[in-house]
Amino acid sequence: MSSDKILVVGAGPAGLRAAITLADNGQRVVVAEQAAGIGGAVYAMLRGVDRSGKGGAIPPEAQALASDLAARRGMIDIRCSTSFAGLDYTGAALLVGRNGAIFRPKAVIFATGARELVRPRPGWIGPRVTTAGALQVELKTTGTVGQSRIVLAGSGPLLYAIGAQMARAGRPPLAILDEAFPFRHPFAAMGLPVAILREAAGYVASLWLARVRILSGVTVERIDHAGEALEIRTSHKGRFQTITADRLALHDGLARNDYGIPESAAVPIALAGDCREVLGRWAAESDGRRAARDILGALGSTRTDKPSASLAGYASAQKRLAVMFASDQQDHLKALPEDTVLCRCENRTLGDLRCATADHATPRSLRLNGRYGMGPCQGRFCLDWVEKLAGEPFGTQSTRGNRWPLRPISVADILAADPLSPNPPSNTK
């Protein structure tokens, strides 16, 4: 079962660049990607069915990644529709899905991308409320979005990026409701790297040309599901307004995504890209290279690449963006009605949490009695808020627990996972 291959989890820019760097240093690589094709969220157009280019032309960086990958097909075994499920104490990795496998990689690089944060709001559960990221992947892969009246709300630069991409596809959003006041921070903005400023200017221009309403300091207070439509109740300094829409896309920032990523004494492990630290697509490839180099070093392999560029510039850019798009999540959370569902999987409300923490709560009691973090999403969508609300210094690691599998899998998946053969079937698009 031992193998001479390195496992890379995730085929976004960080994972692909890591795999390419490893291949260039003579390593054989298996890439596990749970989506049906490469690109991750940011370059989802690489697996798109839209060839009109309306969902966004394929950026040159994504093109370069795809062609660098194609040139190394002999060394890199890309397994799409295949998820990483876990790594046991012996260092055996389990992949499940279309090209499931069980094998002992020489090393593992996790490049699973960011987690999108969505703060609970009354009525946020229902078929027409999604994350903004879901809307963006839909746009990038199909070239369009299904509904006509779409509202983007929350805070963060992604709202503007998606709004502009929708406008360019001829489907501008009804409005962007920003809790923050990003346009009040010209000094923070001016210090941003030129590449980001240029991208931002393009977005603002597209939004302006499409006459998209951009409202700052506006909060979504409540969402009512009225048949096929949504009634979105918004507030701005205590003044209320209701917007009727077909879909609401929420976004409250991005966070690193190290859920369930194991520590192993048996195998060297590295994290690359937004799953390690949210630095954006510009930094992801550099960080993929860096992670590959760290792994090569840990394996005692000689390295031929030149040293990677510093990521410090990207980190300071993220700090500036955080200032521009600051929104007080704690304040908003505390104002929620008691019956707001915090944990979708286990159907737990803010009131349930208040009961669970009324006397004495520990991370363990919150899990076992409160059920937070115990559902199928393993807390990815509730624990950020539970920790903020619990009012005690709960460490994220302790509320989460840390065990595999990383996602629900079936026994059949485990049985179907073949020991990795020397020449596994290559499956990509």
Next chain:
Amino acid sequence: MKPTILWNGREVPFAPGETAAQALARAGIRHFGTSATGQPYAVLCGIGQCQNCLVDVAGKGAQEACLLPCSAGLALTSIQGAGHEQ
């Protein structure tokens, strides 16, 4: 004629490369079912992190519709959980 998947026995056309969630949404189907705790199954994150868009795939059990590629004749049914706690 466009290829189709089956949703609760009904034919739903899809474009090559589309996910089940995308094909269903285009047919106006956005509410996929109900979880054991009574919450609606529907697309939330769209990238396989939230387990909120589960559908039953014939012979394979619950899978995320947002990750599931369409193929001709793929048979999906909605999951109807208890609808109540306990």
